Amino acid sequence: MALQTGLYYPYVHLRDETWAKAAALYWRHLARVVPAGFPVQDRGVVRELNQASGFIVDSDPRQVIEVVAPAFVAAVRDNAEELRARSAVQERRFTSRWHSEPVPNPRTRNLTGLFPKEVPPVLEAALEEAGLAYRDCRQRVWDHQEWVVVDPSFAWAYKCAVTQELARRTAFAPVTDQLAAYTATGDWSAEHIADTLLGRAAPAVGRETAQTRLAMMAVRCVLPADLRHVPVEKIVRLRTQYADEFVAFETAVNAATAEVVEATQEVTDRAAFELHLQGAFDLHLARPLESLRKAMNxxxxxxxxxxxxxxxxxxxxxxxxxxxxxxxxxxxxxxxxxxxxxxxxxxxxxxxxxxxxxxxxxxxxxxxxxxxxxxxxxxxxxxxxxxxxxx
Structure with missing residues (x-):
């Protein structure tokens, strides 16, 4: 089935403007999780894409977080001591950025903030009781905002879980410019949440995001190296001018996705899945592109x-x-x-x-x-x- 709307995660603001241009060449719309009252401050390229073609769609996660939060509350309360030993927030620095990259000692990572309206009171209370969160305020150029301060590993898992539930309810396709987030899919049960936060979870295979990844692999393979210098007007024109060609391309992406998902139902090794994904890309997209180039020449x-x-x-x-x-x-x-x-x-x-x-x-x-x-x-x-x- 064709998917015309991607669901960006785990951030609100798109971190990579070049990636935003590439995404606009495949997704008709790009939704993102924006809690009510969040101080959105998009950068130039994203603003231009949005103004010219209505690219960005904001989705309020209010109903979703009420569904996701109980599993996180259970995971925190059942594993409070281990989580506190690994991710306690006392005497650690709060910054406006958070990262997913693994580090030798998680306790040395800077802290990050979740917007208060995306953390239900019951979850915030459980986190504070376990020593895993506190309220703080940061003065920035455009606002004076309170945040629920947590370890970045918790913010990462929570954002991924919220996105997955929102995707289930909207039939939007999760898509990200953060490669590590593609490994954060799966069943967000209390047990899986605890394993993820404690570093015990094995990387997910990633079948859920196969279509998104194949599409972006295909688009990226034809983009110029200096895409950041390409005017937004060109991106907008391509989005609207070649409808017939896009339909054929989307059909090929769907076929490649169906093939690789069917062939890997029993595959549990991520590296093996990546090889299957690359093979489907080569067969359905890369080779036809090369053949078409030769035919045109x-x-x-x-x-x-x-x-x-x-x-x-x-x-x-x-x-x-x-x-x-x-x-x-x-x-x-x-x-x-x-x-x-x-x-x-x-x-x-x-x-x-x-x-x-x-x-x-x-x-x-x-x-x-x-x-x-x-x-x-x-x-x-x-x-x-x-x-x-x-x-």
């Missing part, structure tokens, strides 16, 4: 032009090509021009047909539209498009 006008060579009429004494054309040069030249234009238009139609029907057609459009070009090439492409023969 093969549609040249060389053979057409060679058939238009005009030979001098040798039966006329002293005649040459210039004399033969004489007063009719303009008419002949015009005829040749129209013939070439018609041939180019026919070639362009064939090219468009192949691109629209190929599962990699959309990727080729993205690659060509975003590839840096010289001024001369831009002029040439503009002329071709005016004549109706541009790719």
């Amino acid at each position: 093969g549609l040249k006008l060389d053979t057409i032009l060679t058939t238009l060579t005009i030979k001098p009429e040798v039966s006329v004494p002293g005649a040459g090509l210039a004399w033969l054309l004489g007063g009719t040069a303009t008419a002949v030249g015009t005829g040749i021009a129209f013939t070439v234009l018609a041939a180019r238009q026919a070639t362009a139609r064939e090219r468009d047909t192949r691109v629209a029907s190929s599962p990699a057609g959309y990727l080729l459009r993205v690659e060509k539209e975003l590839k840096p070009t010289t001024v001369l090439k831009r002029v040439g492409r503009a002329v071709s498009r005016t004549a109706g023969v541009g790719v």
Whole structure:
């Protein structure tokens, strides 16, 4: 089934503007978890994408947290002593950032803050009782806000669990620019939560996010290295201009996802799953893209032009090509021009047909539209498009 809305996590603000541009080339909308009253301060690229095409959709997690919180309360109360030994908050520094990367000693990590409205009172009380949270306030440029201060490992697990429940209720697809978050899927029972917080949980295989990952792998493989310099206007145009190509691409992503999920039902090793995922990507997307590139390069006008060579009429004494054309040069030249234009238009139609029907057609459009070009090439492409023969 096609999924048109991604659900960004574990943060509110997109951390990587280049990733945001890439995501906008696949997701029609990108939802995110925003508690009521949260001080949203998006950066330039995200604001532009949102204003131009309604890219970002804010989702209030109020109902979801009431469902998720009880398992976390149970995990905290049943494992308070072990959790306190590992993640106590006393005498640790509170910062505005939190990270998921494992460190040798979790107690040396800086603390982070959860927005109070995303932590139900019963959960906050359990955390405070176990020595795993406290209230603090931070003055920032745009606000003076209280936070529920916790260890980043707790914030990470809690955000992932909230996102997964929200995704279940909305049929949105969880998507992130934080690779470690893809391993944080699974059944967020009290036991799994405790294992995760205490570092006992094995990495999840990641079948739940296979479609999202395949789609982003495909989009990223055709993007220019300097995507951050690509104007947002180009991204918006690609989002709206190539609907037919996108449908074929999305169908290929769905087929690849179904294949890899079916083939890995019994797979419990993450490395093995990654190999299956790469294989599905190669078969359904990478190879068709390469084949389409070769087909497009093969549609040249060389053979057409060679058939238009005009030979001098040798039966006329002293005649040459210039004399033969004489007063009719303009008419002949015009005829040749129209013939070439018609041939180019026919070639362009064939090219468009192949691109629209190929599962990699959309990727080729993205690659060509975003590839840096010289001024001369831009002029040439503009002329071709005016004549109706541009790719």
